[in-house]
Amino acid sequence: MTSIIKNFPGRHHDHAACIESALEQAVTLCRERGARLTPLRRRVLEIVWESHAPLGAYDALQRMNAGGERNAPPTVYRALEFLLEHGLIHRIESRNAFVGCTTPGNSHKAQFFICRDCGNVAETHSEEIGEAIKASATRTGFLVEKPVVEISGRCLKCHDDE
Amino acid sequence: MTSIIKNFPGRHHDHAACIESALEQAVTLCRERGARLTPLRRRVLEIVWESHAPLGAYDALQRMNAGGERNAPPTVYRALEFLLEHGLIHRIESRNAFVGCTTPGNSHKAQFFICRDCGNVAETHSEEIGEAIKASATRTGFLVEKPVVEISGRCLKCHDDE
């Protein structure tokens, strides 16, 4: 019994709830770990979560400075580094950009589906892909440490539109 | 009967043969397609093939200019673009770098295993990984166009060394 699940972020979903949930989880998680989710870091997380599309560091910087602030690149990069370390965001290597993690806390190996039209990303955690990579690695004579799986294509919504 | 294959480039393999083979295949393939493998493009391919480690565009540029030439970035980027278009090299997204394709000609979806110690890359073409990605995409509501699979870790040679 395998049901068809469409977990690509819908166009009209309650995104305010996404943001709120992400921030709440971040607060909880950082408290548990004794990590300091400073206002700056929290603000960057909020900015990354403004959409489900990967956001570049300099785009985040622009948003941070939209009110006339004068933050410099190292500031946003350091905040992003903190968020990465604590698994609150993921880096999308093929875009040099960052996206909020949908299941922060539990360290995990994720795969990313990135729509070339709407830009949105779906994060999955497929055991099957992980196992296939592991098997291929074994045949190749290789020990997996950090798998990067980023699939570009189109989400169904955008495909249906054309 | 699944034998253990170790296709990571060995430390003492005949790399001159790798280079020669790659260049020969490139010549053949470009002739077949009526694509112009100019001396410049051929030279860049040769430079990318100097090792099995991904090479950055600016590193390639330095090699091109080692004899006092004055090539500028667009020159090497255009050559790399040509080589990519014809499947003679692959771009490694997670490194912003390029590596020679081991099976040029037949368009293919490849996975890359990248050793963090020796830097070498093994290119594989696992149906299993492709299928697992396809299945996950279907569940996610997504149409795959360009899968990026880049696995960082250690090759057995480097692991055995430590």
Add this chain to the structure above:
DNA sequence: TTTAGCTTTGCTATAGTATAATATATCTAT
């Protein structure tokens, strides 16, 4: 509560990666 040590942020400069735009040269096919 002061002090010392650590963490975070501010700031400047610079390194590294990639492309836009335009001019010139070279090749291909009449």
Add this chain to the structure above:
DNA sequence: ATAGATATATTATACTATAGCAAAGCTAAA
């Protein structure tokens, strides 16, 4: 030979990321 297409040269600039050091803020021990 000439026109059109393709490839290369050159300059400038955009985009991405980090090094290094100073200042500010937090924490815990004395």
